[in-house]
Amino acid sequence: MAQKGFIRVGFVEKIEPAQLLSDFLGSLGTEAGAVTIFTGRIKGNMEGKKVNSLVYEVAEPYSTQSLEKIAREELEKNGLLGIMIYHKKGEAFPGEPVLFIAVASVSRKEAVHGLYTVLERVKHEAYVWKLEKREDGDYWIIGGSKRVPKKER
Amino acid sequence: MPLKLYVKYVSVVRDQVGKDQEVIVLDKEKATLRELLQLLYEKYRLEESPVEELLVLVNGKRLDPDEYLPDESQIIIAPPVSGG
Numbered sequence A: 001m002a003q004k005g006f007i008r009v010g011f012v013e014k015i016e017p018a019q020l021l022s023d024f025l026g027s028l029g030t031e032a033g034a035v036t037i038f039t040g041r042i043k044g045n046m047e048g049k050k051v052n053s054l055v056y057e058v059a060e061p062y063s064t065q066s067l068e069k070i071a072r073e074e075l076e077k078n079g080l081l082g083i084m085i086y087h088k089k090g091e092a093f094p095g096e097p098v099l100f101i102a103v104a105s106v107s108r109k110e111a112v113h114g115l116y117t118v119l120e121r122v123k124h125e126a127y128v129w130k131l132e133k134r135e136d137g138d139y140w141i142i143g144g145s146k147r148v149p150k151k152e153r
Numbered sequence B: 001m002p003l004k005l006y007v008k009y010v011s012v013v014r015d016q017v018g019k020d021q022e023v024i025v026l027d028k029e030k031a032t033l034r035e036l037l038q039l040l041y042e043k044y045r046l047e048e049s050p051v052e053e054l055l056v057l058v059n060g061k062r063l064d065p066d067e068y069l070p071d072e073s074q075i076i077i078a079p080p081v082s083g084g
Helices: A015-027 A062-078 A108-125 B011-017 B033-044
Strands: A008-011 A034-039 A047-056 A082-088 A089-090 A097-105 A128-134 A137-142 A148-149 B003-009 B019-027 B055-058 B072-080
Touching: A008 A062, A008 A089, A015 A082, A015 B019, A034 A108, A062 A082, A062 A108, A062 B072, A082 A108, A097 A108, A137 B011, B003 B011, B011 B072, B019 B033, B033 B055
Parallel strands: A008 A082, B003 B072
Antiparallel strands: A034 A097, A047 A089, A047 A128, A082 A097, A128 A137, A137 A148, B003 B019, B055 B072
């Protein structure tokens, strides 16, 4: 009998990819023949300007629920054995890991495809918003790439 | 009985509105999401917002604009998400 898959998700103040991967691998049964992972990091340069930090804003409990929805739907749709999604909240600095996704399946195709699908859904569906602080000012990032200067209050 | 709504503004919408959150009390028993948004657009000149399409969550869910808002709803008004 196939083991039921598991999900683990959350918005956290610090993303530690090595620890998360270790936890994920330790949770898998022997039927998992493939594991894929993605780690997103803060870029130090954007549009030719130095980036000082990104500030991730969430609206809980709905933000965590949005990650749960993505993970649960993809787990069922693709017959995966496990999905982990951890996303940064608060301020992050260049080089810092801000997103960790791991996907496990019986064979490689499902794990590779599943990872890509989960990543794209997190980028477009997770309830999280960011402010980019850089040398030429602060910018709200709207959707994928639109930038709007932050007003001083 | 008046309708009480808890509204939270996120990101660039907070900039436009000038506050983090507020309690809106409507002097009517029923109101649709569309009616609330019309009120907020007029009150805060949201048509001048650089955001073309707002993300609105009512108790964590996207609602059809013509659906009625439950009393004491938690409403989040935000720009499109930017994860990762």
